Every structure is written in C-alpha cells, then in structure tokens.
Amino acid sequence: MPPVGRSVHVRVPATSANLGPGFDTLGLALSLYDELDVTVSSTPGVRVEVHGVGEDGSVATDGSNLVAAVILDVLARKGAQVPGLDLVANNSIPHGRGLGSSGAAIVAGIMAARGLLDGLVELPSSELLAIATDFEGHPDNVAPALFGGLTIAWLEPTGPQYKKLNVHRGVSPVVFVPAHTVPTKLARSLQPANVPHEDAVFNVSRSALLIAALIQSPELLLAATEDKLHQNYRAAAMPDTDALVHLLRRAGFPAVVSGAGPSVLVLCERPADRLRAAELVAAEPGAEWRALMLAVDFKGATVVTRDLG
Known part of the structure; x- marks a missing residue:
C-alpha cells in the first residue's frame, strides 16, 4: 500500500492523432502540458482541485473525475489501496478540441499510480500502454502522450504495440x-x-x-x-x-x-x-x-x- 503522505508530480503532453492519412495509427506529442499533483491522504475519499482548463466546473472534483478513477483502477489492478487521495490538476490542454485531452487525463492517472507504487510494484511500459488503451479504446493518442515524439501504434492479439520515432528538428x-x-x-x-x-x-x-x-x-x-x-x-x-x-x-x-x-x-x-x-x-x-x-x-x-x- 502506498504510504500516507506520498506524493507524485505528473506532466503529460498534448497530442495530435491521425496527422492526415495515419488514421487511428499515427500520433505526435506536442509541447502543451497538463500537470498533476497527487498525495495519499489519511482522510477517506477523493478530492480534486482544478486550475486552468476545467476550473469552470466542467471537470468533476470527486471520485468520478477521470484522472482519479484511473488512479484507483490501476491501484486496484495491483492489489493496492489508499485511504484517500488529494489531487491538484493544472490543465492547459483544451477539452474537446482534438488535442488528446482525454488521453492525457488517462495517462496522467496511470503515471500517478505508477509513481504512487514506486518501489512497491513494477508497471512496465507495455502494461502502461495496455491499460491506457483499455480506457481510451485505441492507442493513437495515449502512445505519444506516454512516450513522446512520433508514434506508430497498432494492435496485436497480445495487446497494443507502439514504435517511437524521432522527428526531424526542422518540423x-x-x-x-x-x-x-x-x-x-x-x-x-x-x-x-x-x-x-x-x-x-x-x-x-x-x-x-x-x-x-x-x-x-x-x-x-x-x-x-x-x-x-x-x-x-x-x-x-x-x-x-x-x-x-x-x-x-x-x-x-x-x-x-x-x-x-x-x-x-x-x-x-x-x-x-x-x-x-x-x-x-x-x-x-x-x-x-x-x-x-x-x-x-x-x-x-x-x-x-x-x-x-
């Protein structure tokens, strides 16, 4: 179980998927970020404080919050529990505009859970992508959000796969x-x-x-x-x-x-x-x-x- 007081800071980039012809396959990570601080609390329940995009009340501030739900789901998958969680989200990625805001929220939750489980349970990259794809439904946004750069994502019977490529510095x-x-x-x-x-x-x-x-x-x-x-x-x-x-x-x-x-x-x-x-x-x-x-x-x-x- 992650100890009370443990905190993590997460940073996730925006993404643009498809890039024209690469429908549901290609994705690019961009230098626009959502940041998240999560602390394990002794007070039961989940509390979310939102700044920036979503602070108008359009983002849930309880356990139904997507980021919080993902954190709790990943912890449960690993047999871990926490008494309570305090989240502070500083969002810059616009919602509903095609810049991967939902994928970024999912990845933020997964990375937060990974940090909370640091030293307790391993979460390899392949598992991170599999969990993110479970939530998002397809890997083209979550792969570049997780790994950066240009990613090619595809599905195998064993689960989602990706290849990261470095983009020409002129682009x-x-x-x-x-x-x-x-x-x-x-x-x-x-x-x-x-x-x-x-x-x-x-x-x-x-x-x-x-x-x-x-x-x-x-x-x-x-x-x-x-x-x-x-x-x-x-x-x-x-x-x-x-x-x-x-x-x-x-x-x-x-x-x-x-x-x-x-x-x-x-x-x-x-x-x-x-x-x-x-x-x-x-x-x-x-x-x-x-x-x-x-x-x-x-x-x-x-x-x-x-x-x-």
Missing part, C-alpha cells in the same frame, strides 16, 4: 484552436463502414510518405499529409475547420484536422513558416482561431515521487 507545429468543440463520438460516427479501394491505397501511400517526411524529409509534408479516409467525411460536422484546412493547403501549408477536430494542425517545414501561417489565418474575415506555436515533445509523460521525511 515546427502550429495548432489553430477554435472556441467551439466537436464531440469525438460525433466525428467518429460520420465514418463509413467501408471505403473505396483506391482511397485505401491512396492513404497507405501517404502514410508511408508521412513517416519519411517527418523523420527525414520535411519538404514532402504537403503531399504526405493528404488524406481520403476520414477528413472529408467529417467536414459537415466542422465546416469552419474544413475551410481552414483547405485555405492553408492552397497556400502551401501542410494542414490537417488535429485528431477528431475541430482544431487544425499545421506541420511546418521550418519555424518561420508558422508565423506566415498564423498571419494568413488572422487575415481571414471573422477569424476566431487561437494560434499555438508548439514544439514536438520528445519525453512524453513524466512522474516524480516524493515521500514525507
């Missing part, structure tokens, strides 16, 4: 975040059960090219981020996002829907291109997009454990 992400949200369930519901053979072949070629572009040849990013499997089908649910993607791509910027949207991710070839992309978006009449100039996060989620005394 410079900028994310355009709108004020409105689009539920992930709605976006996914617009996907057809079957797609044309030629569209599948198209995306296979672009996904392969995207790996090469991200790790070696950023000049190929515009062609490599083309997609025919999901973005067009979801356009009706987010017309502003669709219009912005097309505007940016016509101007030569490798723009894609970030995750399930409605944010737009641009994978610029060089840092200066991000400023030009932001100027283009800002010049649009009625533009209400917040530009986030980010870097690729290479570390993934981290946890630091401290004991009283």
